[in-house]
Amino acid sequence: MFKLGSVFQRTKKAASSEIEVTCASHFAKYKKKAEERKSTDCFVVTHCYCCGSPLKHPENVEKLKCIRCHSTVELRPRSTVQTAATVGTSLYTFEEFHNLVDVCNARYSNECCNLGAKNKKDQLHDIFRPIEDFVEKMFASVERLNYFCMCTTNKSKVFDSSVVSTFYNMIINLPTSRPLYKLLVCSNERLKRPKIDLRCCERTSSFLNFRWVLMIMEMPLLRESLLIFDSKKMLSPHMRAILYDVLKRCIGYMSSLDGTSAKEFVRHLQGMSAPHFVSHVDLLNIYLTFHFSRIMRKKFQEDACQGSPDLEEFCSDIKLNPKKTSNDLEIISRMVSKIWKSDGHAKTDLPHTFKFDILDYGNDWHIKTVAKLSFFYYTANQCKWKCPVSRFYNVLSDYLDYKKDYDECGRNWKCRDFTSPQALTKATENMVLIPYYPLTGQSSIAQFAMCQYPYLLSLGIKISIMEREIRKVMEHSAEQAFLKALDKKQVIEVYLRIRIRRSNVAQDSLHCIEAHRSDLQKSLRVEFVNEPGIDAGGLRKEWFSLLIKELISSDNGLFVVVDESRFSWFNVAHGGTEGASGDNLKLNYLFGIVLGLAIYNGTILDVCFPMALYKKLCGAPINRADFLELYPVTGKNLIKMMEYEGADFEGVFSLNFEITYLNVLGSGVCREELCDGGTTKQVTMENRSEYVRLWIDFYMNKSIAPMFEAFANGFYKVVKSDAFRLFSAEEVEQLLCGSHETNIDVDTLKSVTKYGAGFSQASRVIDWFWSIFDRFSAEQKRKLLEFVTGSDRIPATGISTIPFKITRLGGDSDRLPLAHTCFNELCIYDYGDRNKLQEKLSLAMHESEGYGFK
Numbered sequence: 001m002f003k004l005g006s007v008f009q010r011t012k013k014a015a016s017s018e019i020e021v022t023c024a025s026h027f028a029k030y031k032k033k034a035e036e037r038k039s040t041d042c043f044v045v046t047h048c049y050c051c052g053s054p055l056k057h058p059e060n061v062e063k064l065k066c067i068r069c070h071s072t073v074e075l076r077p078r079s080t081v082q083t084a085a086t087v088g089t090s091l092y093t094f095e096e097f098h099n100l101v102d103v104c105n106a107r108y109s110n111e112c113c114n115l116g117a118k119n120k121k122d123q124l125h126d127i128f129r130p131i132e133d134f135v136e137k138m139f140a141s142v143e144r145l146n147y148f149c150m151c152t153t154n155k156s157k158v159f160d161s162s163v164v165s166t167f168y169n170m171i172i173n174l175p176t177s178r179p180l181y182k183l184l185v186c187s188n189e190r191l192k193r194p195k196i197d198l199r200c201c202e203r204t205s206s207f208l209n210f211r212w213v214l215m216i217m218e219m220p221l222l223r224e225s226l227l228i229f230d231s232k233k234m235l236s237p238h239m240r241a242i243l244y245d246v247l248k249r250c251i252g253y254m255s256s257l258d259g260t261s262a263k264e265f266v267r268h269l270q271g272m273s274a275p276h277f278v279s280h281v282d283l284l285n286i287y288l289t290f291h292f293s294r295i296m297r298k299k300f301q302e303d304a305c306q307g308s309p310d311l312e313e314f315c316s317d318i319k320l321n322p323k324k325t326s327n328d329l330e331i332i333s334r335m336v337s338k339i340w341k342s343d344g345h346a347k348t349d350l351p352h353t354f355k356f357d358i359l360d361y362g363n364d365w366h367i368k369t370v371a372k373l374s375f376f377y378y379t380a381n382q383c384k385w386k387c388p389v390s391r392f393y394n395v396l397s398d399y400l401d402y403k404k405d406y407d408e409c410g411r412n413w414k415c416r417d418f419t420s421p422q423a424l425t426k427a428t429e430n431m432v433l434i435p436y437y438p439l440t441g442q443s444s445i446a447q448f449a450m451c452q453y454p455y456l457l458s459l460g461i462k463i464s465i466m467e468r469e470i471r472k473v474m475e476h477s478a479e480q481a482f483l484k485a486l487d488k489k490q491v492i493e494v495y496l497r498i499r500i501r502r503s504n505v506a507q508d509s510l511h512c513i514e515a516h517r518s519d520l521q522k523s524l525r526v527e528f529v530n531e532p533g534i535d536a537g538g539l540r541k542e543w544f545s546l547l548i549k550e551l552i553s554s555d556n557g558l559f560v561v562v563d564e565s566r567f568s569w570f571n572v573a574h575g576g577t578e579g580a581s582g583d584n585l586k587l588n589y590l591f592g593i594v595l596g597l598a599i600y601n602g603t604i605l606d607v608c609f610p611m612a613l614y615k616k617l618c619g620a621p622i623n624r625a626d627f628l629e630l631y632p633v634t635g636k637n638l639i640k641m642m643e644y645e646g647a648d649f650e651g652v653f654s655l656n657f658e659i660t661y662l663n664v665l666g667s668g669v670c671r672e673e674l675c676d677g678g679t680t681k682q683v684t685m686e687n688r689s690e691y692v693r694l695w696i697d698f699y700m701n702k703s704i705a706p707m708f709e710a711f712a713n714g715f716y717k718v719v720k721s722d723a724f725r726l727f728s729a730e731e732v733e734q735l736l737c738g739s740h741e742t743n744i745d746v747d748t749l750k751s752v753t754k755y756g757a758g759f760s761q762a763s764r765v766i767d768w769f770w771s772i773f774d775r776f777s778a779e780q781k782r783k784l785l786e787f788v789t790g791s792d793r794i795p796a797t798g799i800s801t802i803p804f805k806i807t808r809l810g811g812d813s814d815r816l817p818l819a820h821t822c823f824n825e826l827c828i829y830d831y832g833d834r835n836k837l838q839e840k841l842s843l844a845m846h847e848s849e850g851y852g853f854k
Contacts, residue, residue, distance in 0.1 A: 048073055049198050050191075050252035051365040068365060069252060072193045092138040093151040094163050097131075101170050104128050108175060124176040131174070132182045139186035142196050145212035158211045158268050161276060164218045172221065184242045187216050191249035198253075207264035210253060214268075217250040219243075223283055226290045247287065248366060255372040262376060269380035277386040281377050285394055288370050288456065292396040295360045355401040358408055363447050371453040378455040382620065382728070389730045393458040400450055400457075406465050409451035410722065454726040459734065460797045466723040470600055473721070477522045496522040498543060501529045505543075506550045510590045520593065520718050524601050538821035541790035544594065544603050551591050552607065558587055558707070564633045567610045570704035570711075572661050573670065585710040592714025595736060600718050604738040604793040612700060614729035614736075616708060617715060627696045638692050655683035657691060659698055674698060731796070738793030744781040745799055746774045752800050756807040766806065768834045772841065780842075787845035790821035816844040 042059045051069040064073045108127050138144050149159035171179050191213070198209055224235055225243035235243070257265055269277065361367050378392055450457060451465070478495075496519040500508035513520070526543040552559045552568055559568045570588075598605050612626040628635035641653060657678030660669050673679055674694040683691045727735065734740075750770055759766055773784065782792035788804070795801050805825040809818065813829040817840055820827065831837040 046073060046075065047256070049194075049256050050249055051369065052252070052256055053365065069249070070192065071249065071252075074194060074197045076197055092134075092144045092148050094148065094167060095151075097134060097138075097167065098170070100130055100134055101174075104131055104174075121176075125178050128174055128176050128179055131171070131179045135171070135179060135183050136186055139183075139190050142190065142194055142209075142212055145190070145215060146208070149211045149215050158208070159215055161218060161272075164215055165220065168219055168221075181239065184239060184246065187219070188242050188245050188249070191216065191246060191253070207257065207261040207268075210257065210261070210265075213250050213253045216246060217254070217280075219246070222247045222250075223286065226286050247283075248369075251284070251287065251373050252365075252369045254376075255369040257376075265376055266380045266383065269377060270384040272380075272386070274386045277377070277381070278391060281374070281381075281387065281391055284370050284374050284377070285392070288367060288374075288394050289396055291364065291366045291370075292356065292361065292394070292399075295356060295364075296354075296396075299360070354399055356396070356399055357401055358404050358449060362408070362445075362449060368448050371448075371450070371456060374456060375453065383623065385625065389455065389728050390459070392455045394456050395458075397450065397457045397461055400461065402451075402457075402461050402465050403468065405449045406451045406468075406723070409449035451726065455728065457726070459731055460801075462723070462726045462731065463735070463797065465726060466599075466721060467602070469721040469723045473521050474523050477519070481522070495525045496520060497525050497527065499527045499529065500543065502531075502546070505546045506556075506587070506590070509543075509547055509594075510586065513590060513593055517717075520597070521600070521720070524597060538790055540601060541603055541821055544598055544605055545790070547594055548605050548607060551587065551594070556587060558584060558591065562630055564631050565610070565629065566608070567630055568608055569610065569613075569630060570707045572699065572703040585706065588707045588710040589714040592711040592716075593718055594714075596715045596718030599724075599732075599735055604791045604795065605736050606791070606793070607737060609733075611729055611733065614732045617712065618727070618729045618732060620729055622696075622700045624696065627700055631699065638695065642688060642692060649685045649688075650682060653683060655691070657681040657683065657694065659695065661703075672698075672703075734796035738791070739796055739798065741794050741799075742782075743778055744785060744794065746770065746781070748798075748800050749802065749804055752802070753804045753806060756805060758808040759806055763830075765808075765828065765830050765837060768831075768837050769806065769828070769841075772834070772838045780845075784841065784845050788819045788821065788826045789824045816840050819844075 043056055044059045046055050046057065046064065047053065048055055048066040048069060048071060050071040051066060053066055053068045055064050055066060055073065057064050062074070062076050064075070065071070066073060104127055108124075111123070111127065138148060149164075168183075171183055174180070196209075198206075221235065222243055225240045225247055254265070269280075272280075374392060378389075381387060381389070381392075454462065496516055498509060498512045500512065524540055526539040528539065528543075550556070554560065557571055560571050561567070562569050595605070597603075610626065610630045612622055612630060615622060615626065624635070644652070646652065657674040658671055659674055660671050662669060671679075674691070675681065681687075755761065755763070755766065773781065776784065785794075786792035789802065803824050805823065807825060807827050809815075809827045809829045811830050812832040815829060817829070818827040819825065828837070828841075831840065
C-alpha cells in the first residue's frame, strides 16, 4: 500500500511495512484512482540515484521521493542533449558570465564611494543582482549546466576544471555573499530534484549526463562543510549545512554510476593532474572521517542526530573543528582528538578499547556511497599512478572491530539472494525501514562491511586481519596434529621444521619442504646443522636471508638483474625456445613457497623485484608503466618509435615481428617470432601498436609463463587465506620488503624502546647510545638495525611497530655487545666511556654473522 504525499508516513496496517518511498507528484491527481491502481498496478523496484536505496513503486508513476536521502527520482525519459535550442535563447557560457561579472564590478567601482552606510547592503545586492539571476537561471535545469560544462571543454571532454574553478572563485570573491548563497541553494535544489531521468538509453554516453554533478563537486568551499578554518570570511552554520547537503548528494550520485559510465569516469580521473586528483581523494577521506566522527560523538555524547547532520549540529560543531593546517591527514587527526576531548576527557587519544561496532556504520548510506566512490578513484590510481595507496587510508579504520567486520564481509553476500521478489522485499525493509524507525529497534544485520572496501583500511589493520586468519590456521593445524598423535599413538610434529646445512641451503630447504608439504601452514622452526641456537624467530630470519640470496644468485639462473633498472626478473631464456628445465621449475616453486612463508611468518626479505611481480600475484593487469619500470631504456625507444611520423618509417627502423635475447648461458642469441610469420612480417606505421603490445606481452607474460606459474603455485600453496585479497600489489611489496623509508627515525625508535636489567632511559650508557645512533650515517643506522633485528628494513607499518629493547649485560667490560634477533633485543655492557661504546658497537655490527663472527 502506498501513501501519496510529499512526506512519507507509516500506518498501522501490516502491508505498510513494505513501503519504502512516497510518490511525490500531485497527490490530488492520483487520489481518485488509488483504489483502481491498488488492484491493477504492476510494482517494480528502482534504486535511488543518490543513496542507492531500493524503491518499490507502481510501474506507471513519473517520479518518486526517497525517504532516506529525500532526493526525487525522475522516471520520465527526457533528452539531455545540450544544444542552444534545448538550453534556450540565452547561451549560458563562461564568457557571458565573465562579461557580466566585469560589468557588475565596474558598476561597483564607480558607485562604491556613493554607497550609504545605512543602505550599503541593499545597494550592494542591487549591483550584483544580475549575477544572482544568471546563476539561478543557469541552475534551473540540468541541460543548461551540462551546456555550460560543454562550452568550457578544452582537452577534457567533461569540462575544463580551471575554467570551472575560476567561475567559483569569481563568485566567492565578490563583495557580497548573496550570489554565493544563491549558488549553494540552487545547486542543492538541482541535486535534490534533477527533473530529468538520469538513466540513459545510450549507455556509452550516460556518463556525460553527470558532468553537471562533477562541476558542482569542484566547488572549493565543500571542504568547509566538514571543517572550519580560521578566516575573516568564516561561513555561517546555515551555509555549511547547505554545502554539506550539496557534497553528500554529489557523492551519492557519482557512486551510483553503472558499469559503462563508471569506466568513462575512471578514464576522466586518469586525465586529472596529480594535485587535483589528490584534492578529491582527500575530500572523500575527510567526508568519511566526518561521518565516523559523528558515530563516535553519538556513542560518547549522544548529540549527533540519526542520518544526515541537521543545522543544529553544524551550529554546535564550531568549537570542534580544527584550525587550518597544510596537511589534510593532520586535520583529520586533530578533528578526532577534539571530538574526544570535548566530552571532558583529559586524554588526548581515544581509549585503546574503543571500537566501532559494525552495526554503527553497516547501514549508513553516507559511508557506503563515499566508499563506493573512492573505489573509482582507487581504480584510476591503479591504472595511472597519482598518489601512494596510503593516501586512501582512513585514520579511523584502526578503530574498527576488524574481527566482526571481516567475518561479516565473508558471509554478508553469500547468505543473500536478491533475485527473488520476496528476498528483495525483505532486504528493502531491512535497508530502508529498520535503521530509520526506532520503534522497530536497531537492525541486527549490517548491509555492508568496510572490508568490502579494503583500499580505505590502513595497512596495519589489514595485517592484523591476516595475522588473525593465519593464527587460526596454525592453531587448527597444531590441534589436528595433536589429535592424530593421540589417535595413532605416535609423535606427529606440530611445527614445520627446516633442518639445513649452511653449505647447501637451497637443496636442503627444498628437500625439507617436499618432505613436509602438508605442514606448510604450521608455525615455522629452523635449525642449522651442528650449530647452537633455539629458533624463537632469529634463526628463521637468517634462514630466509641466506636462502633468498642463494635463489636469486646469478649462478642459479632463475633470475637476472636487468641492467636498465637493476631489478631482478625471471630469466626470459628459460621460457623461450630453450624451455625451462624441471630443476629450474622446482626452484621457482621453492621460491614461491619461501615468499609465501615469509608473509605467513611475518618476515621481511631483502629482494628487489618490480611492481609487475606483485601485480601478477594479485591478479592485476600489467600495463606499459610496469614495462617502463623494468625496461626504462627499451620502453623509451619504443615510445620514440610510436611517436615517429616520418614517411621513411620502415627504412629507418627496419623491424620485423620477431625478438632476440641471450640464451641461458649468455653466450649466444636466440630468436623468437612475436606472431605467426613474424620473421617476414615488417613493422609499419599501421601495425606498430600491435608490435609494441606483443613486445611488452612477450617480456612481461609469455616468455616467463612456465616459471611464474611454478612460482605462483608455490606461493599460493602457503598463502591460502582470503585475507590476502585485501592487499594491493603495492601493499604486498611492503609486506615482503618492508617500508620504502630509507632514513631511520631515531626519535621514533627511542620513544618505543624498552629497557631491562638495570638500564633506564636516564642511564648514562643509554644516553651515549642514542647520541651515537643519531650521528650514524644512513648506512650505519641500517647496519645496526640489521644487527639487532636481523633485517635492515623498516616494517611496512613503520619503525614504531618494532619491539626494540636494550638490556644491561653487566659492568664495564672489553667484550662486544650481543643481540637477540628473536626478540629485537640489544644487550650491552655498562661501558666506561662513550668512545669505547661506539668502538664496540661498530665492531659488533660490522663483523658479526649468524651466531658467531667472521
